[in-house]
Amino acid sequence: MAPTSETLTAERILEATEEVLRRHGPAKATVVDVARALGVSHGSVYRHFRTKAALREAVTKRWLDRTSEALSGIVAEDRDPEGRLRDWLRTLFEAKRRKAGDDPELFATYTVLTDENGTAVGEHLADLTAQLTRIVRAGAEAGSFETTDPEATARAVFHATGRFHDPCHAREWERPGVEEEFTAVVDLLVRGLRGR
Amino acid sequence: MAPTSETLTAERILEATEEVLRRHGPAKATVVDVARALGVSHGSVYRHFRTKAALREAVTKRWLDRTSEALSGIVAEDRDPEGRLRDWLRTLFEAKRRKAGDDPELFATYTVLTDENGTAVGEHLADLTAQLTRIVRAGAEAGSFETTDPEATARAVFHATGRFHDPCHAREWERPGVEEEFTAVVDLLVRGLRGR
Numbered sequence: 202m203a204p205t206s207e208t209l210t211a212e213r214i215l216e217a218t219e220e221v222l223r224r225h226g227p228a229k230a231t232v233v234d235v236a237r238a239l240g241v242s243h244g245s246v247y248r249h250f251r252t253k254a255a256l257r258e259a260v261t262k263r264w265l266d267r268t269s270e271a272l273s274g275i276v277a278e279d280r281d282p283e284g285r286l287r288d289w290l291r292t293l294f295e296a297k298r299r300k301a302g303d304d305p306e307l308f309a310t311y312t313v314l315t316d317e318n319g320t321a322v323g324e325h326l327a328d329l330t331a332q333l334t335r336i337v338r339a340g341a342e343a344g345s346f347e348t349t350d351p352e353a354t355a356r357a358v359f360h361a362t363g364r365f366h367d368p369c370h371a372r373e374w375e376r377p378g379v380e381e382e383f384t385a386v387v388d389l390l391v392r393g394l395r396g397r
Numbered sequence: 398m399a400p401t402s403e404t405l406t407a408e409r410i411l412e413a414t415e416e417v418l419r420r421h422g423p424a425k426a427t428v429v430d431v432a433r434a435l436g437v438s439h440g441s442v443y444r445h446f447r448t449k450a451a452l453r454e455a456v457t458k459r460w461l462d463r464t465s466e467a468l469s470g471i472v473a474e475d476r477d478p479e480g481r482l483r484d485w486l487r488t489l490f491e492a493k494r495r496k497a498g499d500d501p502e503l504f505a506t507y508t509v510l511t512d513e514n515g516t517a518v519g520e521h522l523a524d525l526t527a528q529l530t531r532i533v534r535a536g537a538e539a540g541s542f543e544t545t546d547p548e549a550t551a552r553a554v555f556h557a558t559g560r561f562h563d564p565c566h567a568r569e570w571e572r573p574g575v576e577e578e579f580t581a582v583v584d585l586l587v588r589g590l591r592g593r
Binding site: 347353354356357358360361362363364367369370381382385386388389390391392393394396 | 543549550552553554556557558559560563565566577578581582584585586587588589590592
Protein backbone atom coordinates (compact mmCIF):
# COMPACT_ATOMS: atom_id res chain seq x y z
CA MET A 202 0.00 0.00 0.00
CA ALA A 203 1.26 3.45 -0.91
CA PRO A 204 1.86 5.78 2.02
CA THR A 205 -0.91 8.34 2.57
CA SER A 206 1.49 11.24 1.96
CA GLU A 207 1.85 10.13 -1.66
CA THR A 208 -1.84 9.71 -2.41
CA LEU A 209 -3.26 12.67 -0.50
CA THR A 210 -3.41 15.20 -3.33
CA ALA A 211 -5.11 18.60 -3.22
CA GLU A 212 -7.65 17.21 -5.69
CA ARG A 213 -8.55 14.31 -3.39
CA ILE A 214 -9.01 16.73 -0.49
CA LEU A 215 -11.25 18.95 -2.61
CA GLU A 216 -13.36 15.99 -3.70
CA ALA A 217 -13.80 14.94 -0.07
CA THR A 218 -14.55 18.53 0.92
CA GLU A 219 -17.33 18.74 -1.63
CA GLU A 220 -18.80 15.49 -0.34
CA VAL A 221 -18.60 16.73 3.27
CA LEU A 222 -20.23 20.02 2.30
CA ARG A 223 -22.98 18.15 0.51
CA ARG A 224 -23.59 16.01 3.59
CA HIS A 225 -23.25 18.55 6.41
CA GLY A 226 -24.05 21.83 4.70
CA PRO A 227 -21.79 24.88 4.57
CA ALA A 228 -22.52 26.00 8.14
CA LYS A 229 -21.50 22.73 9.82
CA ALA A 230 -18.79 21.23 7.60
CA THR A 231 -15.35 21.26 9.31
CA VAL A 232 -11.80 20.39 8.34
CA VAL A 233 -11.98 17.53 10.85
CA ASP A 234 -14.93 16.09 8.87
CA VAL A 235 -12.86 16.26 5.70
CA ALA A 236 -9.87 14.59 7.36
CA ARG A 237 -12.11 11.87 8.79
CA ALA A 238 -13.69 11.21 5.37
CA LEU A 239 -10.17 10.74 3.96
CA GLY A 240 -8.90 8.69 6.90
CA VAL A 241 -6.07 11.17 7.58
CA SER A 242 -5.25 13.62 10.37
CA HIS A 243 -6.50 17.20 10.01
CA GLY A 244 -2.82 18.22 10.01
CA SER A 245 -2.44 16.44 6.67
CA VAL A 246 -5.27 18.50 5.23
CA TYR A 247 -3.74 21.70 6.58
CA ARG A 248 -0.45 20.87 4.81
CA HIS A 249 -2.34 21.38 1.51
CA PHE A 250 -4.69 24.15 2.61
CA ARG A 251 -3.37 26.40 5.34
CA THR A 252 -6.76 27.46 6.68
CA LYS A 253 -10.37 26.37 6.55
CA ALA A 254 -11.11 29.55 4.57
CA ALA A 255 -8.43 28.64 2.00
CA LEU A 256 -9.98 25.16 1.63
CA ARG A 257 -13.45 26.62 1.16
CA GLU A 258 -12.15 29.09 -1.40
CA ALA A 259 -10.34 26.34 -3.32
CA VAL A 260 -13.41 24.12 -3.46
CA THR A 261 -15.50 27.07 -4.65
CA LYS A 262 -12.97 27.85 -7.37
CA ARG A 263 -12.98 24.22 -8.47
CA TRP A 264 -16.76 24.24 -8.74
CA LEU A 265 -16.74 27.46 -10.78
CA ASP A 266 -13.87 26.28 -12.99
CA ARG A 267 -15.83 23.23 -14.06
CA THR A 268 -18.22 25.57 -15.91
CA SER A 269 -15.50 27.74 -17.45
CA GLU A 270 -13.63 24.70 -18.77
CA ALA A 271 -16.70 23.32 -20.51
CA LEU A 272 -17.08 26.68 -22.27
CA SER A 273 -13.49 27.34 -23.29
CA GLY A 274 -13.67 24.61 -25.93
CA ILE A 275 -16.40 26.54 -27.76
CA VAL A 276 -14.31 29.72 -27.78
CA ALA A 277 -11.43 27.88 -29.46
CA GLU A 278 -13.56 26.35 -32.25
CA ASP A 279 -12.82 27.43 -35.78
CA ARG A 280 -16.25 28.47 -37.05
CA ASP A 281 -18.56 31.45 -37.41
CA PRO A 282 -18.61 33.75 -34.36
CA GLU A 283 -22.40 34.03 -34.24
CA GLY A 284 -22.76 30.26 -33.97
CA ARG A 285 -20.06 30.12 -31.30
CA LEU A 286 -21.72 32.95 -29.36
CA ARG A 287 -25.10 31.21 -29.41
CA ASP A 288 -23.59 27.86 -28.39
CA TRP A 289 -21.50 29.45 -25.65
CA LEU A 290 -24.52 31.18 -24.10
CA ARG A 291 -26.66 28.05 -24.38
CA THR A 292 -23.95 25.84 -22.88
CA LEU A 293 -23.52 28.28 -20.00
CA PHE A 294 -27.28 28.32 -19.36
CA GLU A 295 -27.51 24.53 -19.52
CA ALA A 296 -24.49 23.98 -17.28
CA LYS A 297 -25.88 26.30 -14.60
CA ARG A 298 -29.35 24.87 -14.89
CA ARG A 299 -28.04 21.33 -14.59
CA LYS A 300 -26.03 22.26 -11.51
CA ALA A 301 -29.10 23.84 -9.90
CA GLY A 302 -31.58 21.14 -10.92
CA ASP A 303 -29.61 17.91 -10.53
CA ASP A 304 -28.22 18.58 -7.07
CA PRO A 305 -30.14 21.41 -5.39
CA GLU A 306 -28.46 20.92 -1.99
CA LEU A 307 -24.97 21.20 -3.42
CA PHE A 308 -26.09 24.19 -5.48
CA ALA A 309 -27.46 25.89 -2.35
CA THR A 310 -24.17 25.10 -0.59
CA TYR A 311 -22.17 26.71 -3.34
CA THR A 312 -24.48 29.73 -3.32
CA VAL A 313 -23.41 30.26 0.30
CA LEU A 314 -19.76 29.64 -0.57
CA THR A 315 -19.75 32.02 -3.54
CA ASP A 316 -21.23 34.70 -1.27
CA GLU A 317 -18.23 34.42 1.05
CA ASN A 318 -15.60 34.03 -1.69
CA GLY A 319 -15.88 37.25 -3.64
CA THR A 320 -12.41 36.92 -5.16
CA ALA A 321 -13.00 33.47 -6.63
CA VAL A 322 -16.31 34.66 -8.07
CA GLY A 323 -14.77 37.83 -9.47
CA GLU A 324 -12.07 35.78 -11.21
CA HIS A 325 -14.68 33.39 -12.56
CA LEU A 326 -16.76 36.24 -14.02
CA ALA A 327 -13.63 37.86 -15.46
CA ASP A 328 -12.71 34.53 -17.06
CA LEU A 329 -16.16 34.09 -18.60
CA THR A 330 -16.22 37.67 -19.89
CA ALA A 331 -12.74 37.19 -21.39
CA GLN A 332 -13.98 34.08 -23.23
CA LEU A 333 -16.96 35.98 -24.56
CA THR A 334 -14.71 38.87 -25.57
CA ARG A 335 -12.67 36.53 -27.75
CA ILE A 336 -15.80 35.46 -29.62
CA VAL A 337 -17.07 39.05 -30.00
CA ARG A 338 -13.63 40.20 -31.21
CA ALA A 339 -13.55 37.37 -33.77
CA GLY A 340 -16.96 38.52 -34.96
CA ALA A 341 -15.82 42.13 -35.25
CA GLU A 342 -12.71 41.06 -37.20
CA ALA A 343 -14.81 38.91 -39.52
CA GLY A 344 -17.15 41.85 -40.10
CA SER A 345 -20.20 40.00 -38.76
CA PHE A 346 -20.42 42.00 -35.50
CA GLU A 347 -20.30 45.77 -35.27
CA THR A 348 -18.41 47.03 -32.22
CA THR A 349 -15.51 49.33 -31.46
CA ASP A 350 -15.04 47.87 -27.96
CA PRO A 351 -15.37 44.06 -27.98
CA GLU A 352 -14.73 43.83 -24.24
CA ALA A 353 -17.50 46.28 -23.28
CA THR A 354 -19.82 44.62 -25.79
CA ALA A 355 -19.05 41.16 -24.42
CA ARG A 356 -19.78 42.40 -20.91
CA ALA A 357 -23.11 43.82 -22.12
CA VAL A 358 -24.02 40.44 -23.66
CA PHE A 359 -23.05 38.70 -20.43
CA HIS A 360 -25.14 41.08 -18.32
CA ALA A 361 -28.11 40.96 -20.70
CA THR A 362 -28.20 37.15 -20.37
CA GLY A 363 -27.84 37.18 -16.57
CA ARG A 364 -31.34 35.79 -16.18
CA PHE A 365 -30.01 32.59 -17.74
CA HIS A 366 -26.82 32.12 -15.75
CA ASP A 367 -26.86 34.16 -12.55
CA PRO A 368 -27.69 31.81 -9.63
CA CYS A 369 -30.13 34.38 -8.20
CA HIS A 370 -32.45 33.46 -11.08
CA ALA A 371 -32.20 29.68 -10.51
CA ARG A 372 -35.86 29.41 -9.51
CA GLU A 373 -36.88 30.66 -12.95
CA TRP A 374 -34.86 28.06 -14.89
CA GLU A 375 -37.42 25.27 -14.60
CA ARG A 376 -40.46 27.38 -15.48
CA PRO A 377 -42.34 26.63 -18.69
CA GLY A 378 -41.38 29.00 -21.48
CA VAL A 379 -37.85 29.69 -20.20
CA GLU A 380 -36.37 28.16 -23.38
CA GLU A 381 -38.33 30.55 -25.59
CA GLU A 382 -37.36 33.45 -23.30
CA PHE A 383 -33.71 32.53 -23.66
CA THR A 384 -33.95 32.31 -27.44
CA ALA A 385 -35.80 35.65 -27.68
CA VAL A 386 -33.09 37.43 -25.65
CA VAL A 387 -30.23 35.86 -27.61
CA ASP A 388 -31.89 36.64 -30.96
CA LEU A 389 -32.33 40.27 -29.96
CA LEU A 390 -28.71 40.53 -28.79
CA VAL A 391 -27.37 38.92 -31.96
CA ARG A 392 -29.33 41.44 -34.01
CA GLY A 393 -27.82 44.19 -31.91
CA LEU A 394 -24.33 42.78 -32.45
CA ARG A 395 -24.82 42.70 -36.21
CA GLY A 396 -25.50 46.43 -36.15
CA ARG A 397 -27.44 48.12 -38.89
CA MET B 398 -63.67 65.08 15.73
CA ALA B 399 -64.69 62.73 12.97
CA PRO B 400 -65.54 59.20 14.15
CA THR B 401 -62.81 56.65 13.54
CA SER B 402 -65.05 54.64 11.24
CA GLU B 403 -65.03 57.55 8.78
CA THR B 404 -61.31 58.17 8.75
CA LEU B 405 -60.04 54.59 8.83
CA THR B 406 -59.49 54.03 5.09
CA ALA B 407 -57.73 51.08 3.49
CA GLU B 408 -54.99 53.52 2.48
CA ARG B 409 -54.43 54.63 6.11
CA ILE B 410 -54.21 50.99 7.19
CA LEU B 411 -51.69 50.24 4.46
CA GLU B 412 -49.57 53.24 5.43
CA ALA B 413 -49.56 52.08 9.04
CA THR B 414 -48.79 48.52 7.96
CA GLU B 415 -45.76 49.67 6.02
CA GLU B 416 -44.55 51.60 9.05
CA VAL B 417 -45.08 48.58 11.33
CA LEU B 418 -43.25 46.32 8.86
CA ARG B 419 -40.39 48.80 8.72
CA ARG B 420 -40.16 48.86 12.50
CA HIS B 421 -40.74 45.20 13.42
CA GLY B 422 -39.65 43.39 10.25
CA PRO B 423 -41.79 40.99 8.22
CA ALA B 424 -41.42 38.05 10.63
CA LYS B 425 -42.71 39.88 13.72
CA ALA B 426 -45.23 42.43 12.43
CA THR B 427 -48.82 41.57 13.43
CA VAL B 428 -52.27 42.95 12.74
CA VAL B 429 -52.46 43.94 16.42
CA ASP B 430 -49.35 46.12 15.91
CA VAL B 431 -51.07 47.81 12.98
CA ALA B 432 -54.27 48.39 14.94
CA ARG B 433 -52.29 49.78 17.88
CA ALA B 434 -50.38 52.17 15.59
CA LEU B 435 -53.73 53.47 14.32
CA GLY B 436 -55.38 53.58 17.75
CA VAL B 437 -58.17 51.23 16.63
CA SER B 438 -59.20 47.67 17.45
CA HIS B 439 -57.82 44.85 15.33
CA GLY B 440 -61.44 44.13 14.37
CA SER B 441 -61.52 47.48 12.57
CA VAL B 442 -58.49 46.47 10.54
CA TYR B 443 -60.04 43.10 9.71
CA ARG B 444 -63.14 44.89 8.37
CA HIS B 445 -60.91 46.23 5.57
CA PHE B 446 -58.60 43.23 5.17
CA ARG B 447 -60.13 39.90 6.03
CA THR B 448 -56.87 38.16 6.92
CA LYS B 449 -53.30 39.02 7.81
CA ALA B 450 -52.27 37.44 4.49
CA ALA B 451 -54.67 39.72 2.59
CA LEU B 452 -53.21 42.76 4.37
CA ARG B 453 -49.65 41.70 3.55
CA GLU B 454 -50.58 41.10 -0.06
CA ALA B 455 -52.28 44.51 -0.33
CA VAL B 456 -49.27 46.35 1.13
CA THR B 457 -46.98 44.47 -1.27
CA LYS B 458 -49.19 45.40 -4.20
CA ARG B 459 -49.17 49.06 -3.10
CA TRP B 460 -45.37 49.05 -2.95
CA LEU B 461 -45.08 47.50 -6.41
CA ASP B 462 -47.76 49.80 -7.89
CA ARG B 463 -45.78 52.87 -6.89
CA THR B 464 -43.13 51.87 -9.46
CA SER B 465 -45.62 50.98 -12.21
CA GLU B 466 -47.43 54.31 -11.82
CA ALA B 467 -44.24 56.34 -12.16
CA LEU B 468 -43.57 54.51 -15.44
CA SER B 469 -47.00 54.64 -17.02
CA GLY B 470 -46.62 58.36 -17.69
CA ILE B 471 -43.65 57.67 -19.97
CA VAL B 472 -45.63 55.10 -21.96
CA ALA B 473 -48.38 57.66 -22.64
CA GLU B 474 -46.02 60.40 -23.87
CA ASP B 475 -46.32 61.47 -27.49
CA ARG B 476 -42.75 61.19 -28.72
CA ASP B 477 -40.32 58.83 -30.42
CA PRO B 478 -40.52 55.24 -29.15
CA GLU B 479 -36.76 54.81 -28.81
CA GLY B 480 -36.55 57.80 -26.45
CA ARG B 481 -39.51 56.53 -24.48
CA LEU B 482 -37.99 53.05 -24.26
CA ARG B 483 -34.68 54.41 -22.98
CA ASP B 484 -36.40 56.68 -20.44
CA TRP B 485 -38.72 53.93 -19.29
CA LEU B 486 -35.83 51.52 -18.64
CA ARG B 487 -33.78 54.22 -16.93
CA THR B 488 -36.69 55.32 -14.74
CA LEU B 489 -37.36 51.70 -13.75
CA PHE B 490 -33.69 51.20 -12.84
CA GLU B 491 -33.56 54.43 -10.86
CA ALA B 492 -36.81 53.75 -9.03
CA LYS B 493 -35.65 50.29 -7.94
CA ARG B 494 -32.21 51.54 -7.01
CA ARG B 495 -33.66 54.36 -4.94
CA LYS B 496 -35.96 51.96 -3.13
CA ALA B 497 -33.03 49.65 -2.36
CA GLY B 498 -30.56 52.37 -1.43
CA ASP B 499 -32.66 54.90 0.48
CA ASP B 500 -34.39 52.48 2.80
CA PRO B 501 -32.57 49.14 2.82
CA GLU B 502 -34.60 47.71 5.73
CA LEU B 503 -37.90 48.39 4.01
CA PHE B 504 -36.48 46.99 0.78
CA ALA B 505 -35.40 43.80 2.56
CA THR B 506 -38.87 43.58 4.10
CA TYR B 507 -40.51 43.84 0.72
CA THR B 508 -38.13 41.23 -0.66
CA VAL B 509 -39.55 38.82 1.91
CA LEU B 510 -43.11 39.94 1.13
CA THR B 511 -42.72 39.60 -2.62
CA ASP B 512 -41.40 36.07 -2.06
CA GLU B 513 -44.64 35.13 -0.31
CA ASN B 514 -46.99 37.04 -2.65
CA GLY B 515 -46.38 35.43 -6.00
CA THR B 516 -49.69 36.64 -7.45
CA ALA B 517 -49.05 40.32 -6.70
CA VAL B 518 -45.56 40.02 -8.18
CA GLY B 519 -46.86 38.20 -11.25
CA GLU B 520 -49.42 40.95 -11.85
CA HIS B 521 -46.76 43.61 -11.37
CA LEU B 522 -44.45 41.97 -13.92
CA ALA B 523 -47.36 41.52 -16.35
CA ASP B 524 -48.21 45.22 -15.92
CA LEU B 525 -44.63 46.32 -16.59
CA THR B 526 -44.32 44.05 -19.62
CA ALA B 527 -47.63 45.39 -20.96
CA GLN B 528 -46.30 48.96 -20.64
CA LEU B 529 -43.13 48.02 -22.47
CA THR B 530 -45.17 46.23 -25.14
CA ARG B 531 -47.05 49.47 -25.87
CA ILE B 532 -43.76 51.28 -26.49
CA VAL B 533 -42.35 48.46 -28.65
CA ARG B 534 -45.59 48.29 -30.65
CA ALA B 535 -45.49 52.06 -31.21
CA GLY B 536 -41.91 51.65 -32.46
CA ALA B 537 -42.92 48.85 -34.81
CA GLU B 538 -45.82 50.92 -36.17
CA ALA B 539 -43.55 53.93 -36.67
CA GLY B 540 -41.07 51.72 -38.52
CA SER B 541 -38.25 52.42 -36.06
CA PHE B 542 -38.32 48.95 -34.46
CA GLU B 543 -38.34 45.68 -36.36
CA THR B 544 -40.49 43.01 -34.74
CA THR B 545 -43.38 40.78 -35.70
CA ASP B 546 -44.29 40.07 -32.06
CA PRO B 547 -44.08 43.23 -29.91
CA GLU B 548 -45.12 41.38 -26.77
CA ALA B 549 -42.39 38.72 -27.03
CA THR B 550 -39.86 41.41 -27.94
CA ALA B 551 -40.90 43.56 -24.98
CA ARG B 552 -40.50 40.57 -22.69
CA ALA B 553 -37.02 39.95 -24.11
CA VAL B 554 -36.07 43.58 -23.42
CA PHE B 555 -37.44 43.28 -19.90
CA HIS B 556 -35.52 40.06 -19.24
CA ALA B 557 -32.31 41.37 -20.81
CA THR B 558 -32.37 44.36 -18.45
CA GLY B 559 -33.14 42.26 -15.35
CA ARG B 560 -29.73 43.09 -13.89
CA PHE B 561 -31.01 46.65 -13.56
CA HIS B 562 -34.40 46.05 -11.99
CA ASP B 563 -34.64 42.58 -10.47
CA PRO B 564 -34.21 42.90 -6.67
CA CYS B 565 -31.85 39.89 -6.63
CA HIS B 566 -29.27 42.18 -8.27
CA ALA B 567 -29.70 45.02 -5.74
CA ARG B 568 -26.18 44.57 -4.37
CA GLU B 569 -24.76 45.40 -7.80
CA TRP B 570 -26.63 48.69 -8.19
CA GLU B 571 -24.22 50.77 -6.15
CA ARG B 572 -21.03 49.41 -7.70
CA PRO B 573 -18.85 51.75 -9.74
CA GLY B 574 -19.44 51.34 -13.45
CA VAL B 575 -23.05 50.18 -13.16
CA GLU B 576 -24.24 53.26 -15.10
CA GLU B 577 -21.96 52.40 -18.04
CA GLU B 578 -23.08 48.77 -17.84
CA PHE B 579 -26.69 49.85 -18.01
CA THR B 580 -26.07 52.11 -21.01
CA ALA B 581 -24.10 49.40 -22.84
CA VAL B 582 -26.94 46.87 -22.44
CA VAL B 583 -29.63 49.37 -23.49
CA ASP B 584 -27.59 50.52 -26.52
CA LEU B 585 -27.14 46.92 -27.64
CA LEU B 586 -30.85 46.17 -27.22
CA VAL B 587 -31.91 49.32 -29.09
CA ARG B 588 -29.64 48.30 -31.97
CA GLY B 589 -31.27 44.88 -31.90
CA LEU B 590 -34.73 46.47 -31.96
CA ARG B 591 -33.85 48.61 -34.96
CA GLY B 592 -33.02 45.46 -36.88
CA ARG B 593 -30.75 45.56 -39.87
